[in-house]
Amino acid sequence: xxxxxxxxxxxxxxxxxxxxxxxxxxxxxxxxxxxxxxxxxxxxxxxxxxxxxxxxxxxxxxxxxxxxxxxxxxxxxxxxxxxxxxxxxxxxxxxxxxxxxxxxxxxxxxxxxxxxxxxxxxxxxxxxxxxxxxxxxxxxxxxxxxxxxxxxxxxxxxxxxxxxxxxxxxxxxxxxxxxxxxxxxxxxxxxx
Numbered sequence: 001x002x003x004x005x006x007x008x009x010x011x012x013x014x015x016x017x018x019x020x021x022x023x024x025x026x027x028x029x030x031x032x033x034x035x036x037x038x039x040x041x042x043x044x045x046x047x048x049x050x051x052x053x054x055x056x057x058x059x060x061x062x063x064x065x066x067x068x069x070x071x072x073x074x075x076x077x078x079x080x081x082x083x084x085x086x087x088x089x090x091x092x093x094x095x096x097x098x099x100x101x102x103x104x105x106x107x108x109x110x111x112x113x114x115x116x117x118x119x120x121x122x123x124x125x126x127x128x129x130x131x132x133x134x135x136x137x138x139x140x141x142x143x144x145x146x147x148x149x150x151x152x153x154x155x156x157x158x159x160x161x162x163x164x165x166x167x168x169x170x171x172x173x174x175x176x177x178x179x180x181x182x183x184x185x186x187x188x189x190x191x192x
Contacts, residue, residue, distance in 0.1 A: 005037040006138065008078070009047035009071065013064045014096070015054020015088075018125040019081035023051055026128045026135075031166075038135055044070040049138050055083040055090050056097040064103065069113070076138045077118045080131060085120045129166060 012020055026033045027040065041047050044067045056064055068075075079100045082088040087098040097103070104115040121134045 005039050006049060006135065007039050007041045007047050008049045008051050008135070009041055009044045009067070010051045011044075011053070011064065011067055013052070013054045013060040013084075014057030015081065015083050019053040019083070022125040022128055023053065023080060023131065026131055031128050031132060033132055033135065036132075036136075044068075045072070047071050047075075049076040049078055049135075051078045051080055052084045052100055053080045055087045055099060056103050057095050058097060059095070061097060061103075061106070065107065065111070068103070068107065069111070075116045077116055078131075078134055078138060079118055079120045080134075081126055082122055082124045085122050088124065132166070 010020070010023055025031065026038075040051075044050070050068065050071055077100060079085050083090065083099065085099050086101070087096055090096040091098055097106070100118060107113040108115065119134045119137055121130055123130060
């Protein structure tokens with residue numbers, strides 16, 4: 001379906017493992033995102049994107065910064081779950097700094113690193129379908145950055161039907177698909 005694969009580094013910075021289980025769930029035979037060219041990698045140096053789960057704890061902060069700086073430019077961050085989006089239920093505790101926004105403040109103030117394009121996927125934990133959709137958005141962004149042009153992929157009818165069936169099954173469950181928000185580095189600067 002895609003010309004190139006999207007390599008993702010999974011980074012847990014102190015979460016409860018709920019989101020981590022759902023991240024691994026998208027690689028099981030039911031969703032099987034590897035057929036779409038999405039692959040988990042073991043090193044941030046090989047990644048195009050970071051799947052960020054959990055709130056940033058004070059104990060993990062140095063390792064998170066080290067991993068974040070190791071991902072080559074242009075990087076994309078997938079903030080997966082309530083904790084990564086804003087700190088979750090631990091946002092104001094003594095051991096937690098917060099979500100990725102707080103991490104971006106530290107990176108900008110202390111290291112001069114601008115916030116990358118970030119896709120927020122709320123939920124506790126978010127559904128696998130929401131993560132697949134977000135990675136699809138990220139896939140388009142990486143393609144655009146790689147070619148330095150806007151790329152719109154034409155899907156054949158079989159692929160469109162397969163995607164529609166996947167989301168129709170999700171709508172039929174008792175859960176809902178959360179709203180996914182995409183913020184570019186420009187929008188993040190305007191918020192500050």
